Structure formats: structure tokens, C-alpha cells
Amino acid sequence: MSLDTIRIGFLPLVDAALPILAREQGFGEAEGLAIELVRDMTWATVRDRLLYGHTDAAHLVAPLAIATALGRGRPAVPMAVPFVLGLNGNAITLAVPLAEQVLDDDSLGDPVMLGGRLRAVALARVAAGKRLRFGVVHRYSSHNYMLRYWLAAVGIRPDVDVEIVTTSPPFAADALAAGEIDGICVGEPWNSIAVDRGVGRIALVTAQIWRRGVEKVLAMRAETVDRDPDLVRRLVRALHAAAAHFIDPATRNDSAAILARPEYLDAPVDPIARAISDWVRLVQGAAPVEIPDFMFQYREAANFPWRSQAAWLYSQMVRWDGTPYSPEDAAAAESVFRPDIYRAALAGSGAPLPSASSKLEGAIDGTSLGAGSTQGRLILGRDQFFDGRAFDPDDIPQYLASLP
Incomplete structure (x- = not known):
């Protein structure tokens, strides 16, 4: 045909x-x-x-x-x-010298604890006249918004306490190696390549900032x-x-x-x-660790x-x-x-089709939740933001007013 x-x-x-x-x-x-x-x-x-x-x-x-x-x-x-x-699928990878300042061991950082330590370094760098610089893949990217959401929630002011610039994913490891940036938020495999080259250390994954x-x-x-x-x-x-x-x-x-x-x-x-397979090497030479979802x-x-x-x-x-x-x-x-369009395409296929088109984001904690569907059985898993906030799409102004 x-x-x-x-x-x-x-x-x-x-x-x-x-x-x-x-x-x-x-x-x-x-x-x-x-x-x-x-x-x-x-x-x-x-x-x-x-x-x-x-x-x-x-x-x-x-x-x-x-x-x-x-x-x-x-x-x-x-x-x-x-x-x-x-x-998800992205990570925040820090240049090795910065990682050594803010991380204790070879495991993933805790968003709040890591954020507190990074804030101290960021403010010291501001006082010294050379701000920390992070690379993201585009101004209008989830990488940029995830990074900014985390930084702001731990008391680091994006564009004031740190600088955020654009870098192409395939060149992110090169930018770290050249010392042009202190950290990146990019997708795989470019975090892992930075780790394997010994120029970066994965500190957080974006699933820790907003699951799902x-x-x-x-x-x-x-x-x-x-x-x-x-x-x-x-x-x-x-x-x-x-x-x-x-x-x-x-x-x-x-x-x-x-x-x-x-x-x-x-x-x-x-x-x-x-x-x-959800296995990620965080540090050069270390065994990969499993990061569910x-x-x-x-x-x-x-x-x-x-x-x-x-x-x-x-x-x-x-x-x-x-x-x-x-x-x-x-x-x-x-x-x-x-x-x-999604529903029309998959009608009759057996794929779960949500009956609603919108939901409260970040409201499902450690337990799963059954959701209404027009076809199939739909169970939604944990989708929390790391700071515990939930997002109601019907009240964006109130949500914005609540943010730091």
C-alpha cells in the first residue's frame, strides 16, 4: 500500500x-x-x-x-x-568543583538540604562579584521552569543570585568542561555523558522537583x-x-x-x-543507581x-x-x-482514556488514585511538587500569589 x-x-x-x-x-x-x-x-x-x-x-x-x-x-x-x-527524564548536573562544595556523598541530593547549601555558595559568589551560572536548553523549556521553581523555593533568586543561560543539550558537557557554566539542567544522555567524562556530577533529577x-x-x-x-x-x-x-x-x-x-x-x-531502564550513574566510575520513574x-x-x-x-x-x-x-x-484528538485516535484501542481534560496537579502523595475514564481503568501515581504545593488550573492568580 x-x-x-x-x-x-x-x-x-x-x-x-x-x-x-x-x-x-x-x-x-x-x-x-x-x-x-x-x-x-x-x-x-x-x-x-x-x-x-x-x-x-x-x-x-x-x-x-x-x-x-x-x-x-x-x-x-x-x-x-x-x-x-x-x-520527567531531566537532571541537574553540577560542575565537579561546585558539587564537592554542596554534596556530602555519591547519592542524589535532597532538594531542600542541597538548596540550602547551594544558596550559601550562590550568595558568597554574588558578594565576590561572580555569580553562579546555570545552563538550560531554552528560555521556554521545562528545564528552565523546573530549575527556577526549585531555586526560588529554596531562597535563591533566579536572575539575581544566579545567572541562567541557554546551552544546546549536546554541548552541555563541553560547556561544563570549559568552565563556562557551573551547572546544567538537560535531558539524557547528556547529563550522563558529563558524568562519564568526569566534568559533572548529577545532583538532582527533575522527578524530585515535580514528579510526573x-x-x-x-x-x-x-x-x-x-x-x-x-x-x-x-x-x-x-x-x-x-x-x-x-x-x-x-x-x-x-x-x-x-x-x-x-x-x-x-x-x-x-x-x-x-x-x-531508570538506572543513572551520578558520579564518574560509580555504580549506577535506580531512580524509579x-x-x-x-x-x-x-x-x-x-x-x-x-x-x-x-x-x-x-x-x-x-x-x-x-x-x-x-x-x-x-x-x-x-x-x-488523543481520545479520538485511541478510542476502541483499550488504552485508558481520562474522562476529564484537567486535574489538580501535585495533589497525589505516596498513594495511587483511581481516576475517571471513558475507556479502560486509569490509576494515577504520585505527582507531588517537592515543596508540597498543589496547582489548581482554575485559580492561577491565587497560585501565583502564593509563590516565593
């Missing part, structure tokens, strides 16, 4: 796995799709290639899809996110979704099948080998395989585009851009996430 071609842009990261595996393992072809993948090195290029029609869809940091729809930093373009490619935090998404121009909804639904099904394949322990080695290829991540197999790609309707997650990202955009809250912008931000 003839296949419909769809071009998808991506960055060389482990969480680009689903479109890569959809192509390589035949899930796209099973849905009548010929998936072509376009590799870039910066999120700005991935976005621009999508907006100017060089690609049809993109593996993209979730906040950038919302910022693009709202016209932050460029003319607004309507966007649609019908599928979430993964939750939204990370990468499938982003499309809204006009593409409107023009060919059937193609979009087939792509969602292909990615969903790829997600089930990705988390199967029996496929991990094969998946890591595929992702490591030069045309994809162009990186060693070992750190990729570790990330897939380090990456989260499939269970608990992980791929469902919750509008409340988009609302939280918008709240952080308001917070850190210094712009006033706008009910219209909040609604527009939420409308970028398209649970209606």
Missing part, C-alpha cells in the same frame, strides 16, 4: 525515542505512515523548521509550543499538542491538525504503540542501540540504556495531554517573564493541548 509521508523534527535526546522507534520498528508503517526524521541541535531550529513547513510535526519542549501559540518572542502561530512524548512533570510533546501547527485529522490520529496511534514497546524491558537493549546511531543521538549506547513514557496515561499541565507551564511563563496574568492567554495556552 502507498504510505503518507510525515516529517518530524527532533533533538538528539533519549526522549525522542517514540518517533524514532515508530519509524524503525514499523509502528508508523502499520498506520500507513512513512515517517521521515529531521535532526537538529537547538530547540529554536526545531521550532522554526516546523513553523515554516520544513517539517509536519516536532519533538518539542512543551513550554515552547505554548510560547509559540502566545506569540512570546515571535509572531504567534496557532499550535496543537495531541500527544505527550514523556514526563510534563516534558516533551508532539507539536504541530494547528492548521496541519485541521487539514488532515486522520493523519494526526494515525500518528498518535503509532507513537502510542512505540511507547508501549519502549517501556518493555525486553526491548531496552535494541532501543538503546537504535537511538545511539549517528543519525539519531550519535552517543554511546550505555548511558542511553541506563536512562531507558526517572523517565515516564507510557503508564498512567502518561501520553495524555492534560490541559492542567499546559496551565502550569503558562503560570511559570507569567512568573518568569514578568508579564501580567491574562485569562485569555491562560485559555489559549490550555487550548494548545488537545486531549480531544
Whole structure:
């Protein structure tokens, strides 16, 4: 049969796995799709290639899809996110000299204790006239918002007590090695590569800051979704099948080998395989440690585009851009996430489909919670923020007022 071609842009990261595996393992072809993948090195290029029609869809940091729809930093373009490619999966890696100042041993830091020690170092550096500098992958990225959320909650003022700059994920270890930055918040395998090179030490993972935090998404121009909804639904099904394949322990080695290829991540197999299996090496030469839910790609309707997650990202955009809250912008931000398309694509498949499109974020503690679904049985696990706050998407101004 003839296949419909769809071009998808991506960055060389482990969480680009689903479109890569959809192509390589035949899930796209099973849905009548010929998936072509376009590799870039910066999120700005991935976005621009999508907006100017060089690609049809993109593996993209979730906040950038919302910022693009709202016209932050460029003319607004309507966007649609019908599928979430993964939750969490990032880490905060410190340059070795800084890590030795704030960490006692070779285990992950506690967000509060580590934050207190980092604050003391940061303030001393301010007094000495040379602020600590952290690298994130884009201004509009979950990496930036997770890092800022943690820093602010422990009493470190982003942009005042520390500097935050942009660095491309594949060059993050190089920036640490050159002494240009003191820490990074990036996705795998680039934290692990910094560790294996001996230039960094993983201090926190973002799952410690917001368990189940939204990370990468499938982003499309809204006009593409409107023009060919059937193609979009087939792509969602292909990615969903790829997600089930990705988390199967029996496929991990094969998946890591595929992702490591030069045309994809162009990186060693070992750190990729570790990330897939939730085992992370924190210090050069040390044994990897298991970090449950380090990456989260499939269970608990992980791929469902919750509008409340988009609302939280918008709240952080308001917070850190210094712009006033706008009910219209909040609604527009939420409308970028398209649970209606996800439900339509997977209806009749047996996949759990949440009946609600929004929820209270950060409200599930150590116990799991049954959630309403129109299809299948849906159990949601712990999703707390490290400071114990919960986010109500229906009251963003009150939430913003409560933040430090």
C-alpha cells in the first residue's frame, strides 16, 4: 500500500525515542505512515523548521509550543499538542568543583538540604562579584521552569543570585568542561555523558522537583491538525504503540542501540540504556543507581495531554517573564493541548482514556488514585511538587500569589 509521508523534527535526546522507534520498528508503517526524521541541535531550529513547513510535526519542549501559540518572542502561530512524548527524564548536573562544595556523598541530593547549601555558595559568589551560572536548553523549556521553581523555593533568586543561560543539550558537557557554566539542567544522555567524562556530577533529577512533570510533546501547527485529522490520529496511534514497546524491558537493549546511531543521538549506547531502564550513574566510575520513574513514557496515561499541565507551564511563563496574568492567554495556552484528538485516535484501542481534560496537579502523595475514564481503568501515581504545593488550573492568580 502507498504510505503518507510525515516529517518530524527532533533533538538528539533519549526522549525522542517514540518517533524514532515508530519509524524503525514499523509502528508508523502499520498506520500507513512513512515517517521521515529531521535532526537538529537547538530547540529554536526545531521550532522554526516546523513553523515554516520544513517539517509536519516536532519533538518539542512543551513550554515552547505554548510560547509559540502566545506569540512570546515571535509572531504567534496557532499550535496543537495531541500527544505527550514523556514526563520527567531531566537532571541537574553540577560542575565537579561546585558539587564537592554542596554534596556530602555519591547519592542524589535532597532538594531542600542541597538548596540550602547551594544558596550559601550562590550568595558568597554574588558578594565576590561572580555569580553562579546555570545552563538550560531554552528560555521556554521545562528545564528552565523546573530549575527556577526549585531555586526560588529554596531562597535563591533566579536572575539575581544566579545567572541562567541557554546551552544546546549536546554541548552541555563541553560547556561544563570549559568552565563556562557551573551547572546544567538537560535531558539524557547528556547529563550522563558529563558524568562519564568526569566534568559533572548529577545532583538532582527533575522527578524530585515535580514528579510526573510534563516534558516533551508532539507539536504541530494547528492548521496541519485541521487539514488532515486522520493523519494526526494515525500518528498518535503509532507513537502510542512505540511507547508501549519502549517501556518493555525486553526491548531496552535494541532501543538503546537504535537511538545511539549517528543519525539519531550519535552517543554511546550505555548511558542511553541506563536512562531507558531508570538506572543513572551520578558520579564518574560509580555504580549506577535506580531512580524509579526517572523517565515516564507510557503508564498512567502518561501520553495524555492534560490541559492542567499546559496551565502550569503558562503560570511559570507569567512568573518568569514578568508579564501580567491574562485569562485569555491562560485559555489559549490550555487550548494548545488537545486531549480531544488523543481520545479520538485511541478510542476502541483499550488504552485508558481520562474522562476529564484537567486535574489538580501535585495533589497525589505516596498513594495511587483511581481516576475517571471513558475507556479502560486509569490509576494515577504520585505527582507531588517537592515543596508540597498543589496547582489548581482554575485559580492561577491565587497560585501565583502564593509563590516565593
